[in-house]
Amino acid sequence: MFGFFKKKKEEAAPVSKEVTLYAVADGQLINIEEVNDIVFAQKMMGDGFAIVPSNGEISAPVAGEVVNVFPTKHAVGFKSGALEVLLHMGIDTVALNGGPFDTKVSDAQHVDANTVVSSVDLDQLAAEGKDNAMIVIFTNGNDLVESFELTASGQVSRGQEIGKLLKITNVDRSGLAPVENTYVEYTGVNGSKLKNKVYRRRPISIDFVCVGEIDEKWELVKKILSNEEQFKIVFGDFPDRYFIATTEGDTTFNKVSGQYANGTISLSAPYPFAKAVTEKEALRDGNKLTFINEGTATAFPRFEFTADRDYKVFGFTHPDGNIAQFGYASNQRPFINTGQRFIYDTFTNEAYIIGGGGKTRVYLSEGRGFSIKAGRTTEVGLTFPESNTQVVRGYLRSEYV
Numbered sequence: 471m472f473g474f475f476k477k478k479k480e481e482a483a484p485v486s487k488e489v490t491l492y493a494v495a496d497g498q499l500i501n502i503e504e505v506n507d508i509v510f511a512q513k514m515m516g517d518g519f520a521i522v523p524s525n526g527e528i529s530a531p532v533a534g535e536v537v538n539v540f541p542t543k544h545a546v547g548f549k550s551g552a553l554e555v556l557l558h559m560g561i562d563t564v565a566l567n568g569g570p571f572d573t574k575v576s577d578a579q580h581v582d583a584n585t586v587v588s589s590v591d592l593d594q595l596a597a598e599g600k601d602n603a604m605i606v607i608f609t610n611g612n613d614l615v616e617s618f619e620l621t622a623s624g625q626v627s628r629g630q631e632i633g634k635l636l637k638i639t640n641v642d643r644s645g646l647a648p649v650e651n652t653y654v655e656y657t658g659v660n661g662s663k664l665k666n667k668v669y670r671r672r673p674i675s676i677d678f679v680c681v682g683e684i685d686e687k688w689e690l691v692k693k694i695l696s697n698e699e700q701f702k703i704v705f706g707d708f709p710d711r712y713f714i715a716t717t718e719g720d721t722t723f724n725k726v727s728g729q730y731a732n733g734t735i736s737l738s739a740p741y742p743f744a745k746a747v748t749e750k751e752a753l754r755d756g757n758k759l760t761f762i763n764e765g766t767a768t769a770f771p772r773f774e775f776t777a778d779r780d781y782k783v784f785g786f787t788h789p790d791g792n793i794a795q796f797g798y799a800s801n802q803r804p805f806i807n808t809g810q811r812f813i814y815d816t817f818t819n820e821a822y823i824i825g826g827g828g829k830t831r832v833y834l835s836e837g838r839g840f841s842i843k844a845g846r847t848t849e850v851g852l853t854f855p856e857s858n859t860q861v862v863r864g865y866l867r868s869e870y871v
Contacts (some may be wrong), residue, residue: 489550491633492583493626494531494557494604495523501620506601507561515556518607519620519633526590529628530581531555531606537578540564543571546587547609554610559590561601570594583629621683643705643713646871647672647742669871674703674715674737684731688723695721695735703737704747711744711870743767744870752864757852763842765868770817770841771850775862777812780804784860785837786814787851793837796821799855805832816840842866 493499502518505511510520534550544563548555559571570591575581595602622632647669653662680687694701695717702712719736726732752759752771763769773786782804785795794814797805806812810825816839821832842848854860 489532489553490583490631491519491606491620492529492531493521493622493628493630493632494587494606495521495528496525496628497521497523497604497626499620499622499624499626499632500603502605502607505561505603505605510558510561510605510607516607516609516611518605518611520603520605521626523590523592523602523604526592527586527628528557528559528588528590528604529583530575530585530587531557533582535578535580536575539573539575539577541568542566543568543573543588546573546575548581552610553608556605556607556609557587558605558607559588560595561603561605563595563600566594566598566600570598583631642675643672643739647739669742672713672739672742673718674713674739676735676737678733678735680731680733684725684728688731691723691735700740703739708744708870710747712747713739713744714741715739746868746870749865749867752850752866754861754863757854757858759850759852759862759864760847761842761850761864761866762847763844763866763868765870766844767869767871768841768843769866769869770815770839772816772865772867773812773814773862774865775812775860777806777808777810778860779808779857781806781854781856781860783835783855785853786840787853788840789849789851790840792840794834794839795836795853796832797835844869844871 498521500520500522502513502520503511505520509515510518530548532548532550532553532555534548534553534555536546537549537554538547540546542564544560544566545556545558548557563570572589572591574586574588579585581587590602592602620633622630626632648671650668650670651664652666652668654665655662700714700716703715704712715737717736718738721733721735723733724731746765749772750762752761754760759771759773761771781797782801783795783797783799784805785793787793794816796812796814806823807825810823812821812823814821819834819839821834823830823832840850850864852860852862
């Protein structure tokens with residue numbers, strides 16, 4: 471379904487630094503979310519826009535090259551630099567087998583805003599009960615386009631400039647974070663023994679270009695980057711993961727002309743691994759929790775429960791023998807009281823009891839925190855000597871090297 475652009479085995483084309491979007495028809499410009507089809511409206515094929523045409527003369531959405539005229543004539547693929555653009559004429563029109571479409575272009579043909587791509591019989595589309603929206607999609611936009619905005623609205627004219635792109639031209643987040651090894655040296659013996667491996671903070675560099683309204687876009691970038699706190703950053707090639715990053719080093723902005731600028735955003739991820747966007751709940755079975763780490767790095771579970779009675783002692787047991795115990799059986803007073811909530815995050819090794827209008831930090835009585843190794847399914851035992859009815863929930867956010 472998505473094989474619109476058949477790539478030859480060659481180096482990737484350079485990203486065009488000035489891609490302007492044009493109205494493909496006279497008519498009403500609408501946001502992609504307004505298209506009457508869930509695949510397009512939910513951007514399953516990519517971001518874009520659409521025009522409800524007032525006549526059937528349809529032109530190219532970008533200046534570039536035709537790379538695919540569909541046999542059923544209902545769609546045409548273009549490339550502008552490295553940006554891949556699909557013009558899809560109408561909804562569910564593939565079944566019409568080309569009837570309403572008189573294609574005017576061919577593969578490898580150069581096009582611009584004035585090039586008529588197709589003459590479409592809108593009356594035939596209506597007779598067939600088909601929506602006539604002319605839909606433009608950036609099919610590889612997740613890799614290249616940071617954001618885009620429609621600079622026009624309402625009624626537009628064919629060939630009119632209607633959009634601006636803020637484009638990412640390159641991202642360097644390095645394949646692995648810098649590694650620092652510690653070795654043990656032996657006298658009179660060849661080589662060394664690896665003692666410890668530590669991943670340090672990960673540098674992230676993002677090159678970008680702005681086309682159109684560059685001062686406003688730069689102000690937006692500065693507003694985002696001026697946040698003194700750390701922030702989450704998600705990349706389009708791994709939308710299910712995020713890094714925690716902060717600005718570090720030089721961020722540049724070069725104003726080349728009134729309508730074009732480029733620059734580099736420099737970031738640092740103090741914690742070098744990416745974390746899963748979704749935290750998954752462990753499977754519960756009696757007095758054990760089963761955690762599944764789907765990532766490629768060690769991950770750290772989190773435990774929560776609301777006490778169903780007073781407890782002097784409770785804990786968690788890892789299959790490798792590590793324990794995390796809170797309180798002692800010999801305590802005169804409960805460690806936690808009925809109705810109080812307990813939270814233990816093994817990543818920070820911090821635990822809290824919440825209740826009575828306050829939040830109190832508590833500490834391990836015995837043992838130390840533990841983790842779930844990459845790619846492992848691990849059963850953690852629950853120890854509540856004073857009860858067998860306590861319900862504990864566990865959560866794990868997988869991590870990726």
